[in-house]
Amino acid sequence: MKATFLIFLLLVAGQLSNAQQNTGYQTDSNIHYYSEDINRSNDYINERCVLDIYYPVNKKGFSTIVWFHGGGLTQGHKEIPEALKNKGICVVGVNYRLYPKVKAPRYIEDAAAAVAWTIKNIHRYGGDSSLVFVSGHSAGGYLTSMVGLDKRWLAKFNVDANEIAGLIPFSGHTITHFTIREERGIPGTQPVVDDLAPLYHVRPDAPPLLLITGDRELEMLGRYEENAYLMRMMKVAGHTQTRLYELDGYGHNMTAPAFPLLIHEVERITREKNRNH
Numbered sequence: 001m002k003a004t005f006l007i008f009l010l011l012v013a014g015q016l017s018n019a020q021q022n023t024g025y026q027t028d029s030n031i032h033y034y035s036e037d038i039n040r041s042n043d044y045i046n047e048r049c050v051l052d053i054y055y056p057v058n059k060k061g062f063s064t065i066v067w068f069h070g071g072g073l074t075q076g077h078k079e080i081p082e083a084l085k086n087k088g089i090c091v092v093g094v095n096y097r098l099y100p101k102v103k104a105p106r107y108i109e110d111a112a113a114a115v116a117w118t119i120k121n122i123h124r125y126g127g128d129s130s131l132v133f134v135s136g137h138s139a140g141g142y143l144t145s146m147v148g149l150d151k152r153w154l155a156k157f158n159v160d161a162n163e164i165a166g167l168i169p170f171s172g173h174t175i176t177h178f179t180i181r182e183e184r185g186i187p188g189t190q191p192v193v194d195d196l197a198p199l200y201h202v203r204p205d206a207p208p209l210l211l212i213t214g215d216r217e218l219e220m221l222g223r224y225e226e227n228a229y230l231m232r233m234m235k236v237a238g239h240t241q242t243r244l245y246e247l248d249g250y251g252h253n254m255t256a257p258a259f260p261l262l263i264h265e266v267e268r269i270t271r272e273k274n275r276n277h
């Protein structure tokens with residue numbers, strides 16, 4: 001469905017309650033999410049595999065968004081997006097290893113390690129471990145879907161992927177990522193769906209999945225269509241909580257109107273979980 005400008009304005013208008021505006025926040029930076037033994041064993045892991053955590057102080061039971069930056073799995077740096085600040089939630093910005101220093105599936109393993117660390121440790125900051133959401137843009141959207149749909153990656157860290165409260169990838173590949181195809185000498189125009197494609201791991205019991213892309217006529221080649229196919233196949237498989245937003249008039253760099261949709265989804269699921277408890 002297309003997210004209209006009116007919806008965007010309504011969401012923006014509803015983001016900040018007085019309580020949220022009055023909440024103080026703290027950022028802890030460059031936290032290693034692998035064990036000390038693993039950090040000591042590899043200089044690149046020790047340098048790169050860190051995260052920043054931005055969280056509300058004097059508040060308990062808050063929701064958390066683990067955010068993966070974009071950059072084609074070849075560049076980029078951890079970030080706490082400004083649009084996610086001062087919303088009464090925690091944001092975890094993650095660095096992961098990049099090609100060509102590493103190849104698949106190392107960056108997927110890193111993403112899973114960071115999500116596992118967050119689920120296991122967010123209570124120390126006052127957060128609710130059952131309200132950890134995963135999101136990211138482009139390559140970060142791909143990592144979001146891989147970690148949430150292919151359960152083997154989080155299982156490496158003794159975490160069930162279904163513990164994730166919601167998956168909200170922005171303009172992520174759902175086929176095998178073009179950088180992985182480049183690693184194998186496969187042209188970027190040749191689509192591949194194998195076990196490193198989110199589409200390969202369609203399942204009915206996955207966490208709620210909100211797919212967001214830019215306009216199909218302005219996006220990177222095929223990005224809307226492959227997300228639409230993932231949505232359809234998730235529904236065919238029996239997953240009842242998959243939705244797709246196409247942001248009319250926006251290309252691949254569609255994060256500005258997508259962030260309010262992300263926050264709205266976090267708030268929606270959080271309200272539902274709190275009602276059920």
